[in-house]
Amino acid sequence: MKIIIVGASFAGMSAALECHQIYPEAQIVLMDKEKEVGFFPNVFNWQLKGELKQIEEARSELWGQVQQTRIDVRLETRFVRLDADNQVLIVEQGEQVLEEAYDVLILAMGAKQVWEVEDKALHERILSSKYFLDAQKSWEKIRAAQSVIIIGGGQIGLESADALSQLPLSLTLFEAETTPLAKYVDADLMAGIEEELKKRQIDVHTAEIVENISLSPSGNKVQVDTLKGSYEADYLLLATNFQPNTDIVGGILECNPDKTIIVDDYLETSQPNIFAIGDLIQLPFAFFGKAYLPLINHAILTGRLVAYNLLKKRRPLQEVQRIVSSHLFGYNITSVGLTERQAQLWTDVDTVVLQAPFSQWEIDELTFKLIVQKSDGRLLGGQLISTSRYIHQMNILSLAISNGMTAQDMVEQSWLCLPRYTNLVPIVAEACQLYLHRQEEESAHED
Numbered sequence: 001m002k003i004i005i006v007g008a009s010f011a012g013m014s015a016a017l018e019c020h021q022i023y024p025e026a027q028i029v030l031m032d033k034e035k036e037v038g039f040f041p042n043v044f045n046w047q048l049k050g051e052l053k054q055i056e057e058a059r060s061e062l063w064g065q066v067q068q069t070r071i072d073v074r075l076e077t078r079f080v081r082l083d084a085d086n087q088v089l090i091v092e093q094g095e096q097v098l099e100e101a102y103d104v105l106i107l108a109m110g111a112k113q114v115w116e117v118e119d120k121a122l123h124e125r126i127l128s129s130k131y132f133l134d135a136q137k138s139w140e141k142i143r144a145a146q147s148v149i150i151i152g153g154g155q156i157g158l159e160s161a162d163a164l165s166q167l168p169l170s171l172t173l174f175e176a177e178t179t180p181l182a183k184y185v186d187a188d189l190m191a192g193i194e195e196e197l198k199k200r201q202i203d204v205h206t207a208e209i210v211e212n213i214s215l216s217p218s219g220n221k222v223q224v225d226t227l228k229g230s231y232e233a234d235y236l237l238l239a240t241n242f243q244p245n246t247d248i249v250g251g252i253l254e255c256n257p258d259k260t261i262i263v264d265d266y267l268e269t270s271q272p273n274i275f276a277i278g279d280l281i282q283l284p285f286a287f288f289g290k291a292y293l294p295l296i297n298h299a300i301l302t303g304r305l306v307a308y309n310l311l312k313k314r315r316p317l318q319e320v321q322r323i324v325s326s327h328l329f330g331y332n333i334t335s336v337g338l339t340e341r342q343a344q345l346w347t348d349v350d351t352v353v354l355q356a357p358f359s360q361w362e363i364d365e366l367t368f369k370l371i372v373q374k375s376d377g378r379l380l381g382g383q384l385i386s387t388s389r390y391i392h393q394m395n396i397l398s399l400a401i402s403n404g405m406t407a408q409d410m411v412e413q414s415w416l417c418l419p420r421y422t423n424l425v426p427i428v429a430e431a432c433q434l435y436l437h438r439q440e441e442e443s444a445h446e447d
């Protein structure tokens with residue numbers, strides 16, 4: 001069996017490694033258009049913050065694992081056309097155009113930034129960091145810069161703002177929502193971060209949508225137009241939504257309106273023997289049915305899963321929990337499941353907010369918000385913002401949400417095992433307890 005995997009990043013490398021385990025006799029080809037692969041997309045920010053002693057620290061360990069196998073890795077090899085009827089890929093390697101037959105094709109081409117810029121001179125004014133070589137070019141450009149505009153105040157935009165604010169730069173950030181990080185963190189928890197943005201003199205424009213990007217009249221700056229004004233800077237950093245790289249297969253494989261490839265529960269596309277994974281697809285997500293959740297852990301999950309389904313449909317996709325974690329402006333921020341605002345679109349919700357410092361927990365600063373369904377106390381989501389690291393708490397919450405647990409279940413479970421009898425701070429259980437007390441008080445009051 002010959003398995004071709006297009007895209008040697010988190011999804012593609014995971015798929016290749018799993019296929020190598022399950023089908024030791026198979027010929028596995030892992031191809032990528034880039035010369036350097038396997039780097040985390042945050043490499044540019046880590047470099048800016050001086051967090052890397054060696055650049056290799058920014059490369060996923062999956063790459064090292066791939067290199068220890070017989071997987072046939074072909075870099076600087078671009079997939080340009082698909083002949084699904086004859087099970088053939090057309091690829092470019094330098095000047096050469098080659099045909100590659102496959103028995104199974106796994107597509108893992110990832111996503112790109114939505115804003116397409118054709119003008120070459122304007123392109124030069126954009127800082128790009130998704131691929132390693134682009135990140136290195138951006139790193140060179142930023143040394144001579146005095147001002148940068150960031151479009152998008154989500155996780156990527158704020159991480160970039162945090163990193164760039166270490167340099168003597170004038171920074172402007174545009175965000176269409178009324179608060180930054182709105183997809184992951186409710187507005188009532190953002191005070192600390194907003195304060196930090198002010199302290200670092202980052203000019204934040206919320207509820208302001210960028211309409212146009214062009215070169216400034218002088219030709220040596222980038223100009224950004226919104227309905228409220230025009231702004232100029234030396235460079236522009238796009239941190240907006242992603243769009244899957246599906247142009248090549250658009251007419252051949254069935255796609256959703258957002259350009260994700262439609263796959264069945266076993267990750268197979270509308271064409272037999274062609275599978276799609278990672279940032280190319282939507283995933284089953286509580287309440288939403290399906291949602292586009294482009295994250296590294298989802299790329300790895302689908303990459304591993306697909307390998308089991310190549311010959312026989314064995315392991316279906318399960319509903320995923322979105323868990324997003326960032327270190328921003330000195331705070332660790334983790335968001336799991338739905339925010340209050342998202343949950344309100346589907347059901348009636350209640351929330352509990354815990355705030356520290358708590359002397360008994362020896363925590364510097366912490367805010368935790370729990371979101372539950374009003375009718376039955378089912379856990380829907382949580383957000384944790386802390387100067388200490390408590391991601392394990394959120395993993396517990398994520399598991400609880402996936403298992404459909406209620407606040408009552410959570411409190412009972414925590415009596416039995418985690419985390420009360422360990423040295424973990426029982427934030428999630430504590431919030432559930434508080435919620436149940438409040439419910440009891442409210443029903444006593446009604447009686």
Ligand SMILES: Cc1cc2nc3c(=O)[nH]c(=O)nc-3n(C[C@H](O)[C@H](O)[C@H](O)COP(=O)(O)OP(=O)(O)OC[C@H]3O[C@@H](n4cnc5c(N)ncnc54)[C@H](O)[C@@H]3O)c2cc1C
Nearest residue numbers: 007009010011032033041079109110278279294295296299
């Ligand atoms: C700046 C930035 C920061 C991010 N930070 C985080 C974070 O903190 N946490 C998190 O979970 N996620 C983060 N993400 C999202 C994360 O990068 C993606 O979800 C993840 O990389 C998806 O993995 P993938 O393997 O599906 O696709 P990708 O990583 O996009 O890889 C796709 C690969 O396919 C190759 N390819 C594309 N087209 C072709 C072609 N025609 N021929 C050959 N090869 C091709 C590309 O070169 C690439 O190597 C961030 C993204 C960006 C841009």
